[in-house]
Amino acid sequence: MASVDLRKLTKRYGALAVVDDVSLTIAHGSLVCLLGPSGCGKTTTLRLIAGFVEPTEGDILVGDRVVSSPQRSLPPERRNMSMIFQSYALWPHMTVAENIVYGLKLRKTDAATTQRKLEAILATTRLAPLAGRYPGELSGGQQQRVALARALIVEPETLLLDEPLSNLDANLREEMRFEIRRLHDEYRYTTIYVTHDQSEAMTTADVICVMNAGKIEQAGSPEDIYDRPNSEFVARFIGMSNVVRGKTLTEGRVDFSGVPLRVTNASAGMGGDIAVSIRQHNIRLMAKEPADNDNVVPATVVRQVFLGSSRDYLVEVADGTQLRVVTPSGDAVAPGSKVWLHMPHDCCRALAG
Amino acid sequence: MTLALPGQKAGRQSFKVDLSVPLLLTFAVLLCVLILLPISWLVMYSVTMVDPATKERVLTLAHFRTLFSDPDLVEPLITTMIVAVCSSVACCLVAAPMGWLVARTDLPMTRLIRALVTASFVTPPFLGAIAWEILAAPNSGLLNKFYRTVTGAEMDSYLFNIYSMPGLIFVIACYTFPYVFVLVANALDRIPGDLEDASSILGAGTWTTARRVTIPLVLPALVAGALVAFLQAMILFGSPAILALPAGFHTMTTKIWSLFQYPPKPELAAAASLPLLFLTVMLLRGQQMILGRKGYSIVGGKSGEPRLIRLGWFVVPAMAFVIIVLMLPVFLPYFALLNAAFSPLATTLVTPETFTLKNFYFTFFELSTTHLALKNTFILGAAAATIGTVLALVISYATARKAVRGYQVLGFLATAPLAIPGIVLGVGLFLAYTRPPFVLYGTLWVLLLAYITIELPAAYQQLQSAFRAVHPELEDASRILGATRLRSLIDVTAPLLRTSVLATWCFIFVSTIRELSAAIMLFTSETKVVSVLIFDLKESGDLGAIAILGLSMLVLTFTVIIFVNRIPGFGSSGLRNT
Numbered sequence: 001m002a003s004v005d006l007r008k009l010t011k012r013y014g015a016l017a018v019v020d021d022v023s024l025t026i027a028h029g030s031l032v033c034l035l036g037p038s039g040c041g042k043t044t045t046l047r048l049i050a051g052f053v054e055p056t057e058g059d060i061l062v063g064d065r066v067v068s069s070p071q072r073s074l075p076p077e078r079r080n081m082s083m084i085f086q087s088y089a090l091w092p093h094m095t096v097a098e099n100i101v102y103g104l105k106l107r108k109t110d111a112a113t114t115q116r117k118l119e120a121i122l123a124t125t126r127l128a129p130l131a132g133r134y135p136g137e138l139s140g141g142q143q144q145r146v147a148l149a150r151a152l153i154v155e156p157e158t159l160l161l162d163e164p165l166s167n168l169d170a171n172l173r174e175e176m177r178f179e180i181r182r183l184h185d186e187y188r189y190t191t192i193y194v195t196h197d198q199s200e201a202m203t204t205a206d207v208i209c210v211m212n213a214g215k216i217e218q219a220g221s222p223e224d225i226y227d228r229p230n231s232e233f234v235a236r237f238i239g240m241s242n243v244v245r246g247k248t249l250t251e252g253r254v255d256f257s258g259v260p261l262r263v264t265n266a267s268a269g270m271g272g273d274i275a276v277s278i279r280q281h282n283i284r285l286m287a288k289e290p291a292d293n294d295n296v297v298p299a300t301v302v303r304q305v306f307l308g309s310s311r312d313y314l315v316e317v318a319d320g321t322q323l324r325v326v327t328p329s330g331d332a333v334a335p336g337s338k339v340w341l342h343m344p345h346d347c348c349r350a351l352a353g
Numbered sequence: 354m355t356l357a358l359p360g361q362k363a364g365r366q367s368f369k370v371d372l373s374v375p376l377l378l379t380f381a382v383l384l385c386v387l388i389l390l391p392i393s394w395l396v397m398y399s400v401t402m403v404d405p406a407t408k409e410r411v412l413t414l415a416h417f418r419t420l421f422s423d424p425d426l427v428e429p430l431i432t433t434m435i436v437a438v439c440s441s442v443a444c445c446l447v448a449a450p451m452g453w454l455v456a457r458t459d460l461p462m463t464r465l466i467r468a469l470v471t472a473s474f475v476t477p478p479f480l481g482a483i484a485w486e487i488l489a490a491p492n493s494g495l496l497n498k499f500y501r502t503v504t505g506a507e508m509d510s511y512l513f514n515i516y517s518m519p520g521l522i523f524v525i526a527c528y529t530f531p532y533v534f535v536l537v538a539n540a541l542d543r544i545p546g547d548l549e550d551a552s553s554i555l556g557a558g559t560w561t562t563a564r565r566v567t568i569p570l571v572l573p574a575l576v577a578g579a580l581v582a583f584l585q586a587m588i589l590f591g592s593p594a595i596l597a598l599p600a601g602f603h604t605m606t607t608k609i610w611s612l613f614q615y616p617p618k619p620e621l622a623a624a625a626s627l628p629l630l631f632l633t634v635m636l637l638r639g640q641q642m643i644l645g646r647k648g649y650s651i652v653g654g655k656s657g658e659p660r661l662i663r664l665g666w667f668v669v670p671a672m673a674f675v676i677i678v679l680m681l682p683v684f685l686p687y688f689a690l691l692n693a694a695f696s697p698l699a700t701t702l703v704t705p706e707t708f709t710l711k712n713f714y715f716t717f718f719e720l721s722t723t724h725l726a727l728k729n730t731f732i733l734g735a736a737a738a739t740i741g742t743v744l745a746l747v748i749s750y751a752t753a754r755k756a757v758r759g760y761q762v763l764g765f766l767a768t769a770p771l772a773i774p775g776i777v778l779g780v781g782l783f784l785a786y787t788r789p790p791f792v793l794y795g796t797l798w799v800l801l802l803a804y805i806t807i808e809l810p811a812a813y814q815q816l817q818s819a820f821r822a823v824h825p826e827l828e829d830a831s832r833i834l835g836a837t838r839l840r841s842l843i844d845v846t847a848p849l850l851r852t853s854v855l856a857t858w859c860f861i862f863v864s865t866i867r868e869l870s871a872a873i874m875l876f877t878s879e880t881k882v883v884s885v886l887i888f889d890l891k892e893s894g895d896l897g898a899i900a901i902l903g904l905s906m907l908v909l910t911f912t913v914i915i916f917v918n919r920i921p922g923f924g925s926s927g928l929r930n931t
Contacts, residue, residue: 050833076832077840089830093848102844103834154834 391781479591779874
């Protein structure tokens with residue numbers, strides 16, 4: 001079975017650890033997303049797995065075979081992987097068909113099989129009418145599909161994708177996301193997908209690893225990452241979250257702007273500073289003070305924008321912290337008005353660090 | 354399977370040989386021999402002398418004292434500075450308005466004009482100087498004869514005297530103005546139209562915009578161009594040798610050359626070479642600083658096309674200006690050469706009755722040295738082009754792909770010869786290879802070394818940008834699909850680089866056959882090349898043969914340039930004049 005195992009993987013350039021002690025097990029047939037801002041080490045991790053870069057410390061195993069270690073690295077051509085590059089890396093001097101069958105030629109596949117596989121993959125990727133063209137004559141989306149076809153035709157154990165959609169326009173990007181997931185479900189290879197776009201990660205991945213400064217901040221299902229961020233970085237990076245600061249009072253309560261807020265996941269000691277995340281659309285905005293004032297924070301509206309299906313509020317609480325609140329489009333409250341924010345305690349999540 | 358791992362690991366490890374260190378060392382040593390050895394000998398000679406008593410070399414600064422006190426040596430230094438400054442200023446005065454006219458106005462036929470500027474660019478300056486001799490020598494010059502015929506002036510009166518300081522400055526400027534023109538025109542091409550539009554929308558008229566926006570933006574390119582023109586004028590050997598020597602004065606390059614004539618004074622020549630070397634390095638650094646300043650580099654490609662300024666009635670004087678400018682380095686000299694080639698006497702106009710192929714016959718069948726020189730030139734051109742291309746290919750691969758540690762050193766060494774004037778390199782090679790362990794003087798090898806050294810920087814820069822254009826992911830993509838490093842070089846990189854490699858080979862070849870400055874220091878009777886032969890024929894006054902050889906050289910050069918420009922995906926690129 002071709003699971004991919006990273007064990008304490010580290011890559012240093014000089015003193016800088018670009019990939020810092022990363023351990024991760026990717027089960028056979030799953031699609032894992034490495035998600036993070038540029039410079040977080042996700043592409044280097046991918047190139048380590050591909051074998052273009054050799055690790056400073058740690059190992060990479062495919063199945064139970066060590067493919068990378070500081071002592072010895074299998075060259076990329078002997079790893080039975082495929083990769084889709086950010087630039088697509090289509091060879092401009094070969095036609096679409098020549099590009100696609102290149103991997104089969106290297107494997108000395110016989111002509112009949114090659115032809116059969118080529119026709120199959122051309123049909124799957126809807127490229128059949130373009131087989132004789134050169135890459136320079138194709139649109140971005142078509143080039144993308146050629147890159148996919150070229151990577152998939154060799155039936156790799158592992159497929160690596162390096163920001164494969166970043167050069168496409170918005171509509172095409174959405175279409176190709178589902179395409180990649182569909183092809184993955186069809187062939188069931190182990191896929192490692194690098195992106196900085198959280199919605200891309202959400203739609204395609206089984207497991208998302210949020211990376212920051214060379215480390216994995218959090219690994220989990222899209223639901224985990226979205227609903228239960230572990231750290232301030234993840235909460236902010238996944239977006240649509242307010243991260244506010246307060247002091248722990250007792251177990252499960254945080255002082256925020258003078259209100260003893262009930263939160264989940266709190267484990268820090270008494271009196272310590274703590275960050276709490278709450279999503280913009282989980283806050284309920286009320287124009288009148290409610291009877292039950294549990295987890296209700298008074299605030300003033302600073303700005304209000306009508307977005308069609310919703311309203312986007314910027315409000316300020318007593319200690320000067322500003323929060324974004326997304327509400328249904330029905331209730332309009334004028335700027336300057338006093339409002340009360342209900343923050344359901346199971347949506348207020350204390351964060352580590 | 355897990356248990357078998359340790360053994361497998363140890364077994365494979367022993368096969369892993371790091372080839373990068375020996376590779377780097379080999380090429381570093383090779384480049385050192387090419388560049389550092391001659392320069393070291395040059396420096397060594399300039400600061401030592403043979404003690405008559407002990408017959409041993411002792412340290413001395415006497416050569417430099419002589420260099421800066423002997424009027425025989427100080428005068429050429431001053432002359433060189435005057436010539437370089439004047440021709441540089443002349444270049445700017447002509448090239449800047451011309452570049453602006455071509456790039457920014459609705460002047461017709463700009464493509465043709467640019468092509469003709471290229472023609473003056475690739476004309477070997479010594480050939481241009483000889484052509485101008487035919488045109489404007491005081492007595493026999495065609496233009497002076499024409500003047501006497503028209504005005505009926507005295508037999509010994511003349512309009513132009515090319516054998517003079519102004520004459521020399523004029524001829525040098527004719528063949529260095531393209532450097533300034535290309536820099537200015539390219540800078541103007543790159544200025545986005547938006548920048549000018551932004552000024553117009555704020556209320557500035559056409560001329561105000563030109564003065565306040567356009568001109569300041571191209572000023573760095575113009576200053577850089579002026580420095581290059583100065584540099585070219587300073588290190589040129591052919592033109593001053595042809596025009597200044599009959600006029601009875603020297604420039605630095607001709608002085609260095611004459612120091613090698615009997616009785617040779619190699620120490621003094623070495624000492625005189627160092628200021629040239631020093632100034633060249635300084636000028637190149639200055640040029641880099643000016644062009645590299647971030648504030649002036651305009652980034653972002655997708656701005657609007659520049660708006661062309663409508664010339665209106667002004668197109669007539671503008672076109673006249675351009676035609677006159679192009680007449681001087683191209684039309685008139687080419688006409689003079691063609692006339693000399695087919696006329697029994699170079700200094701009389703050919704008529705249908707006097708038309709003759711005698712010169713042609715003489716050059717190729719009677720002149721004994723022609724065959725030898727042609728053979729040498731072709732052997733050297735082909736060898737320098739082949740070795741130079743391979744060398745540049747390996748070094749640019751190492752630097753573009755960061756394939757070995759210390760690749761920056763290789764890159765630096767490969768571009769260093771840019772700062773060594775041809776004549777200085779000639780002196781250095783002469784000193785380095787006339788003694789054991791390398792006795793190469795008198796063989797074709799020393800010329801080959803000179804040519805490779807001179808052409809390496811341009812070849813390296815061309816191939817490096819070619820490598821940069823091949824995205825490294827193209828190679829990675831073939832690796833991950835199962836190709837070895839070598840296989841992906843063969844399947845992917847080689848086909849993509851083929852045209853650039855071919856173009857580089859051609860450029861080295863044509864540059865080599867035009868080279869004179871280094872060859873003049875290094876040739877012997879057995880290792881004569883065509884450029885040296887032309888120079889020799891000039892001494893014996895065989896203008897017809899010179900014209901034939903010069904025109905053949907030009908035809909070959911233009912053929913190669915047109916061929917290279919036809920290769921898809923390859924634009925025109927600069928040649929280096931020496």
